[in-house]
Amino acid sequence: MNSDKKGVNTVCTHAGELEDKEYKGAVSPLYMSTSYAFEDVGVKRYPRYFNTPNQEALCKKLAALEHAEAAMIFGSGMAAISTALMAFLQAGDHIVLQQTLYGGTYNFAVTQFEKYGISYSFTDGWTVADFEKEIQPNTKVIYIETPSNPLLTITDLNGIAALAKKHGLISMIDNTFASPINQNPIDFGIDVILHSATKYMGGHSDICAGVIVSSQEYMDTVFQSAICFGGSLSDYTVWLLERSIKTMGIRVQAQNDNAMKMATYLEGSSDVENVYYPGLHTHPDYNLAKSQMKGFGGMLSFELNSDIDASSFFKHLKLIKPSMSLAGIESTVLSPTKTSHALMSAEDRQKQGIKDSLIRFSLGIEEIEDLVQDIEQAIAKVKSMAVPV
Template identity: 80%
Template structure:
């Protein structure tokens, strides 16, 4: 596509806009209709068919950002994930999931797939060899997530894609944590890319949406499933998402910078047990992350030492918000055991390495010194309470 030759910020700003032919406005007009003509038209449009003017245009922007032929927008990240899985799996099939996985995806796998006669397995690790060990004669899909939620593990995309292609297996990735600004999985051989657009694409904590991007052939199959599941997004939210995407490159660049600086600071703090961030030299997959990511992302996680109670730490933060979601312009923290991975059993969380002391940190665009100061004062207050208890 011609748009692939443009810079990322140019794509974010201009590709996939709806031309205002009537008034020549600078922004896309919003078409709110749920009922369109069906005679003497080139396209029979209907919101559930993902082809209203705003839906269609935004799909072009998202495809250009992910270097794919086509993309579709859904009502949530889980709507995109479930639609993708149910498009390419049927009774009798088997899917391999990465061990370190978003809790919602994990919950969908363990509570829904067997109802449809679909078997699944989780890898012991996230190396290409770990996936190959799980392949069966009926394996149809390999599903990865890198960087992973919440421990920021890095999966070798080239390696997994090579294993999958050798065995005739489709590959899917949840690319939410990286965003298309930091990583384009199809460039490494991955077949289908999924996003929770609620996160970096929306970027302002006011949009719930999902994305699937792939080839024309794959997306036609996705479309046939999607129109049955009804996971389309309202055109007003589509319009808001297109507006938000215009600044994604700028926002993510600032978030990347803050994450790198905060991770470095936390790594040196005696109050922090461990920091998980692929931009740190001590991260076990730092070199792999450098090879397949343009930057290391705005997400990190860390474990507080035993002297510092997580709940009290959250309570005493003044600037950073304890909040369920992530990737907004404001910095947020969460406890994975209470939020993103609450649906997993304690035993399964332990297998993934998710401890009660783990804090997931989504960096916003604030000034670094203000974020650092907020962490320091919250820790100081918790330690002071312990001394005076």
């Protein structure tokens, strides 16, 4: 299938699907074998070599969605991130990382790189100039995340791609928050795309997986590290993920719509101090987000007024779930300081602007009126319990 001429929902549904030649079923068959023939075959297949029939089929779908040549699927987002980083870095190299990063990526950098003789710098901000001033003679990689987790900062994709090419560097992006539905960084010149497929690709809070997408040349380099690190995914989960991606386009669009409505509501609420969502005209990078995103995403963050305790607010929600992950069809909230960024020190969180009062909100597909009502009743209960001064 020529994905360049097909709509995104068609690509989600049909790209990379396996044909059921025996029974003519409508969905890809599942091949569970971990042992394949090696004599008289075109491909010697083995799960850890990322080339079982279901793995290959899913990777074709992933590559098509990100407008890339090749992809690989891993057991988790961090398996994909760590494999990609170690594939392109070695002792003596340096990497520039965006200041606003997912806590797991940040923790990997500060706890692992020094063991392998890799040096690193975090930017002071997320503009192109912030990255350029951190480049050193031995820099090999620039790593960004946009929109970022959890403050939804926006980084200039065209600018970073141009900067990387100017200095002969490899550019990498964590594209999880946007998903391939809202943003395709390869179209802007970014080299390596990373996803926690646990999130929007899985979409139902029941799959753990990660993705690397890039050119065939770069994926050949990734493969050499990947087969050593052993982060492959079981074929049953691969099959489930391929099934889930079929509805990603319509799920993400519904989540985009809900997030925009929710951000607008929260921005107008007297009980909310700050709202972070790139679709709001008040977001400092709204115009940049509009120029490189096809939708503003289903994620936002906000801070309640100081007199409303966030922990009590979580406890009084009835519909929205206080839960660890994101991007499922059900709406969830969490405290980044207690979960996604708990491995960071309080000082480092403060540098990123992550307050204890910050609430990360993953919008699901429920009716927006029901979600707003749940927030209002939870806030009302917290306020009613407050001790008068």
